[in-house]
Amino acid sequence: MERLSHAAGVPERFRGGIVALGNFDGFHLGHQAVVGRAVARAHHEGRPAIVATFDPHPVRFFKPDLPPFRLTSLDQRERLFAAAGADAMLVFDFDAALAGTDAAGFVQLLAEQIGAAGVVTGEDFTFGARRSGNVEILRRLGAACSMAAETVAPVLLDGEPVSSSRIREALARGDPGAGTRLLSRPFAIEGAVLHGDKRGRELGYPTANMELGRYQRPAYGIYAVRVRLDDGSEHAGVASLGVRPTFDPPKELLETYLFDFDGDLYGRTIEVALHHYLRREVRFESLEALTAQMRGDEAEARRLLLPS
Numbered sequence: 001m002e003r004l005s006h007a008a009g010v011p012e013r014f015r016g017g018i019v020a021l022g023n024f025d026g027f028h029l030g031h032q033a034v035v036g037r038a039v040a041r042a043h044h045e046g047r048p049a050i051v052a053t054f055d056p057h058p059v060r061f062f063k064p065d066l067p068p069f070r071l072t073s074l075d076q077r078e079r080l081f082a083a084a085g086a087d088a089m090l091v092f093d094f095d096a097a098l099a100g101t102d103a104a105g106f107v108q109l110l111a112e113q114i115g116a117a118g119v120v121t122g123e124d125f126t127f128g129a130r131r132s133g134n135v136e137i138l139r140r141l142g143a144a145c146s147m148a149a150e151t152v153a154p155v156l157l158d159g160e161p162v163s164s165s166r167i168r169e170a171l172a173r174g175d176p177g178a179g180t181r182l183l184s185r186p187f188a189i190e191g192a193v194l195h196g197d198k199r200g201r202e203l204g205y206p207t208a209n210m211e212l213g214r215y216q217r218p219a220y221g222i223y224a225v226r227v228r229l230d231d232g233s234e235h236a237g238v239a240s241l242g243v244r245p246t247f248d249p250p251k252e253l254l255e256t257y258l259f260d261f262d263g264d265l266y267g268r269t270i271e272v273a274l275h276h277y278l279r280r281e282v283r284f285e286s287l288e289a290l291t292a293q294m295r296g297d298e299a300e301a302r303r304l305l306l307p308s
Contacts, residue, residue, distance in 0.1 A: 001082035003074075004050070004090045006114065014088055015115030017048035022121060024053050026071035027080045028183045030122060030155040030162040037152050038120040039085040047117060051081040052090040060214075061094050070214045071164060071183075073190055076271070090114065103133030104141055111145035118148040125151070157182060167216075174219030176274040186226070188273040189215050189254055193265040205294055207240075207255040208265045210272070224276040224301035227258055230269050235261050238301035239272060245283040246290055259302065276304050 004010055020038035024031045035051055042049035055074055059066065072080070078089050092098060101109065106128050110116045119142065127133040133141075135151050142149040154161035162182050170178035171187055179187045191210040208227070220242030227235045237258040243250035256272050278300055284290040 001078060001086065002088045003078055004088050006052075006090060006092045006109070010090070010114050014048045014050060016117045017050045017087070017115070018042035018045065018118045018120065019090065019110065019114065019116045020049075020051045020086070020121075021110075021119045021127075022053070022125060023057060024051065024077060024081075025057060026164045026167055026183060027077060027084075028162050028164065028167060029157065032084065032184065033155050034120055034122050034152045035081065035084050035086065037150070041118065041120065041150075042087075043085075045117075048087045049085060050088045050090050050114075050116075051084075051086045052092060052114075053077055054092045054094045056094055058094055058099070061099060067217070068212065068214045069168060069216050071167060071187065071216055076188070076190055100129050103128030103137050106133065107138060107141040107145060107147070111142070111147045116147055118150070121149070121151055123151045123153060171216055171218040171274075174221060174277040174280070176218065176223070176277055180275075186273040186275050187216075187218065188228075188271045190269060190271040191254075192267060192269050195266055205257045205298075207257050208270060210254045210256070210270070212241075212252060212254060218274060219277065219280070221280040222278040222297050223274045224278060224304045225256060226273045226275060226305065227256060228271040228273070229265070235259065236301070236305040237261075237272075238278075238297050239274075240281065241274075242281040245281055246287075257298070259298075259306070276301070 004014065018038050018041050020035040022031060022034060039049040057070065074091065081089050110119060119138065121135060121138065123135060125135055135149070139149045160166070167179045167182045170182065176187060189210065189212065191213060193208045193210060218241060223239045223241060225237050225239045227237050235258045237256050239254060239256040241254045243252050254272060278297055284293065
């Protein structure tokens, strides 16, 4: 798997590829269907399989003051695309120039600068300045450039299309299980472990602390989690996601306690997957009451994640 940038150009060995085209934030079941079709077609035709994505998200470019809504980082997407069988991830650097490119210009970019022999999208894909292009225009303009375009129908779950909006709504209401069904895996936050105030260590629960950055904010509360370290190992744990109302001043953090782990994580990049929502975060009147609740949270997370 290689990461490519449209601004830097596409190496010759990836020209003539089949491009799965979309933003693919979250890489949910619907996205997987699009990429799966592109990979299958590429393999059948003996061509490279490329997954294209946009960074920043076009919505973020046009509305920079929106609250965070990202479901995956580029690094996470790259791993997911590789696992789906893609040969490369192509990042469209979404800037003013790309935002101002009309539909015809974008198709020309795909055919000439990227060298795509074919593209696969979802049926609702739009592109070009002011979203002036749709899949019918893509087919018509693509054919004129000898670039075949096809679409993949939405994936339905519980009678409704799978979408990033449904996933964000599920996370925001404290239902990571619904998010997992739509994503086909738990929602996970990746980041570097920061030095904190060591309060968890003082309470007997040393935590790996992370900022949430541009990720969608799930409901604040306590979660049973699984953590993937940068060495590939995985560990069960319990995490507090929120503003720590017992302590002043409030500070938004993801604080994760890894079960039966003894090691230094400072500065390392870890990925915390939210499996179960245990409870909302509350303010405790004493550290003794907080510690007692933490013991109960640990026991419940162990029961859910490490069944005997």
